Amino acid sequence: MLVRFWGTRGSIATPGSSTLRYGGNTSCVEVITAAEERFILDCGTGLRLLGLDLMKSGKPIRATVLLGHTHWDHIQGFPFFIPAFQAGNEFTICAPQGIDRSLANVLSGQMEFTYFPVELEQLPARFQFRELGEGSFSVGSAKVLTQFIHHPAPALAYRIEAEGVIVVYMCDHEPYGEKLWREGSPRRETASILHEGDRRHASFMQHADLVIHDSQYTPDEYHSRKNWGHSTYEYAVELAALSDVHRLVLTHHDPIHNDDFLDNVQREARALARNRNFMMQVMCAYEGMEIRIAGPKSDRIRTAEVSPSASISPSRVRVLIVDDDPNLRLIAAAALKREGYDTAEACDGQDALEKLGGIHPNVIVLDLNMPRLSGIETLQRLRIDGVRVPVLVLTAQGDEESIASAFQSGATDYLVKPFSPPQLCSRVRACMARWMGAAAVAGG
Numbered sequence: 001m002l003v004r005f006w007g008t009r010g011s012i013a014t015p016g017s018s019t020l021r022y023g024g025n026t027s028c029v030e031v032i033t034a035a036e037e038r039f040i041l042d043c044g045t046g047l048r049l050l051g052l053d054l055m056k057s058g059k060p061i062r063a064t065v066l067l068g069h070t071h072w073d074h075i076q077g078f079p080f081f082i083p084a085f086q087a088g089n090e091f092t093i094c095a096p097q098g099i100d101r102s103l104a105n106v107l108s109g110q111m112e113f114t115y116f117p118v119e120l121e122q123l124p125a126r127f128q129f130r131e132l133g134e135g136s137f138s139v140g141s142a143k144v145l146t147q148f149i150h151h152p153a154p155a156l157a158y159r160i161e162a163e164g165v166i167v168v169y170m171c172d173h174e175p176y177g178e179k180l181w182r183e184g185s186p187r188r189e190t191a192s193i194l195h196e197g198d199r200r201h202a203s204f205m206q207h208a209d210l211v212i213h214d215s216q217y218t219p220d221e222y223h224s225r226k227n228w229g230h231s232t233y234e235y236a237v238e239l240a241a242l243s244d245v246h247r248l249v250l251t252h253h254d255p256i257h258n259d260d261f262l263d264n265v266q267r268e269a270r271a272l273a274r275n276r277n278f279m280m281q282v283m284c285a286y287e288g289m290e291i292r293i294a295g296p297k298s299d300r301i302r303t304a305e306v307s308p309s310a311s312i313s314p315s316r317v318r319v320l321i322v323d324d325d326p327n328l329r330l331i332a333a334a335a336l337k338r339e340g341y342d343t344a345e346a347c348d349g350q351d352a353l354e355k356l357g358g359i360h361p362n363v364i365v366l367d368l369n370m371p372r373l374s375g376i377e378t379l380q381r382l383r384i385d386g387v388r389v390p391v392l393v394l395t396a397q398g399d400e401e402s403i404a405s406a407f408q409s410g411a412t413d414y415l416v417k418p419f420s421p422p423q424l425c426s427r428v429r430a431c432m433a434r435w436m437g438a439a440a441v442a443g444g
Contacts, residue, residue, distance in 0.1 A: 230252065
């Protein structure tokens, strides 16, 4: 398998003398399997350079485009992709489900005449559009697995398995928990990870030959940028080292990080990796980087499985918000209603249980610290009574004991205040999609 990096930058392109070594174009990675299936991971400004290279062959071009999500730095190169202007070329474009308009409309939006002289419908190439949840599908002999990651917009990680080679792309993603490890636990097993979301994230990259992971921030920078949807290099190294990853490439470089800054990030990341898993190679992505990967000399089964999620329509989902703070309920309800959800409110756990039969919620957003009946007690009562709906704990309590207790009591997800409205909506959407998918599989 051949992996080529055409864009490594996050947020906005940064051309200039200070970004020459690592590059200034936004995210775009090309993956070519031994059977010549071509994947394009994200369509940042690096896509323009990839398009020029593809046109050199003079042959029809077919590729599967896997968009991590549709924020501008992941799609802004699409209007300048020369193969799209050539009849006979074919592209299947995939992106996460849950955006507020169709994928075709999202891509055509930045090509409206106000912004661009050629509309999407005028492009001669042939396009198919697929909106994905969690699960898997095949492209020729390659298997592609998808999993939701933590970003304010719907976002997916991709795992490509072909000819015994595994490449994982995880960009953009923020840690689920403020704290990664359980206190006093050895950092050598997935059970030592505190938050269930971070455990799922680690499992998705298990045994990969190459993981390409968002690492936009240093640990010091992250504190002022929490809820923006990005990881630190430290987080990426810790999980990759735990997950038997052979090679980790750090990408999505922050616009303010020049070449010297990234040299230092690479040194620090490699030093951490030596302490965690000395066999793992770590490097910062740079434009023009090429990595050739052969299958391992082992018959060990390394493939992963992801349970399929369901496609949901927010207009058909009712969310019960349980919190003793009326201002919090107001903020959460306003955010969810803007996304099309129906909402109901309860002022504490006892109130929620009393209203449950009349409301019939599809998702419950639950505070922990409440009078009469705490969130943990409410959660336990719900599960004892057989209430089978996803529960997102939304609380100011970020300590290890509270997180562990919530998951042991049946929580689906755990989000610590303060939060951003897009973050809340993204987590509710992911909870609901996974829950419905699991229910469908169990019922089928």
